[in-house]
Amino acid sequence: MSLFAFLGTLEIGLVYGLVALGVYLTFRVLDFPDLTVDGSFPMGGAVAATAIVAGVNPWLATAMAVLVGAICGLVTAFLAVRCGILHLLASILTMIAAFSINIRIMGRPNMALLGEPTIFTPFDNLGLDSLYSHLGVVFFLVLFSAFFVVRLLSSDFGLALRATGVNERMVAAQGGSIGFYTYFGLALSNGFVGFSGALFAQSNSFADVTSGVGTIVVGLAAVILGQTLIPGRRIWVAVVAVIAGSILYRLAVGFALSTGMFGMQASDLNLVTAVLVAIALIAPKMKGRIRLKAAKG
């Protein structure tokens, strides 16, 4: 893998690290399997791209993407909490609806951002290669987001949010509203995913409705891979782990594809992802069994 490809992979890994953060919040913290991300990711891109083309400041456009992502999460939460629809199904409904809405937002299925100002533009004139400056900007945004999540989950509010995913009855008995925490958690999670979509669109200079397909699997792969390789109960460890998982996932995929190992091609990505996630899920069980055998032996 060339340095050029490596830095590019690192950047994509960090951008998807925000998706991983979002998926960590729903899957791990809230125990709410949320497929909304497949819709909120391209929606973040669509909103940011449309706003930028319309002349909106790129930072404001990115903030709009975060907000719209959060609204997607609220819709899913509404369907699940208020209407009592099965969590998975509620999120699939939002995801499907988002596809149509994304095309409405852009007025077409995809949109180019070439030559438009992005949040990266001011950093392009610093004399650094744009690859380094983009990476730097993304790194700081992800760092800031990660810090925010760690701090939030360490607060009184975050503690109740974490307990909601484990023992709803206890949280209610301690005065916490399960519905409220579900709304908040899903909004926050999809806000991060919308943010990621906006960064992705600006970094790649295009937004496309189909870019959301499989976002959940990528996010899940990052969470599972990261937490398997970097286990630990502390929140900051978990947050670092899922972001590292996202980068590792990209590196593994990039490596597998670029070396032409086993004669693989780009379209094998989904298969590679599925195998990676499966291995990451099986590995901890295997470790336990081996330990058990060693103890017996």
Added chain:
Amino acid sequence: MIQLQNIRVTFNANTILENQALRGISLTVPERQFVTVIGSNGAGKSTLLGAVSGETPISAGRVEIDEVEVTRWPVHRRARYAARVFQNPLAGTCATLTIEENMALAYGRGKRRGWRLALSSGRRRLFQDRISILGLGLEDRLGDSIGLLSGGQRQAVSLVMATLSDSRLLLLDEHTAALDPRMAAFILELTNTVVEEFALTVLMVTHSMKDALACGDRTVMLHQGKIVLDVAGEERDKLDVPHLLEMFSRVRGEELADDSLLLG
């Protein structure tokens, strides 16, 4: 203080499975009174507690806690007024969180949960201080996951957690039923200590007649969703388990007599 007026709870209303769990129960528990509730399976003991905590939706009646009507309030709003300990030790604590995190969660009951760090050194000192009364050595293990503790230990921590917020009402739902006899005795003793120290008003459901008479200062017996016995003071002091059993079988006997009349 708890005031229940003519509470009715009907499960599966208007179906063939209709079950009237509570049939018009009125009960007033004044400030600082410790009421024990007994009755056979299906008598409505836990349903009664659920009506107070909000977990059981009531079909008719009125619930007041500390002179505030809470009939339509959801569980989490009522939690401001009442601490609870469940029968299942796993239900009252959050297994994946540490002991101190569980305590911080309970500390926030009835308060606004904000951006402040859940665990500060000040709070840790408070938690350490409170948990040390258990004498279980848990004060040095605050950072351990609570899932590592035994059921009895978790129940003991739940009781301490109930005192971390400043509500005056404690609802106990057969909180010693899932424990071995030694641990159950320890938890019961602890309950008495805590109630005394924090001047709590208590509604305790139990299936042990011995505990019902040994604890608290008033005993209510439920049968088929109605209060069939309500004793306090001297009358209660004179009661012992055989007496209570006799009264219990008399209540059921009368019902049998009714049945025999019907059948005859």
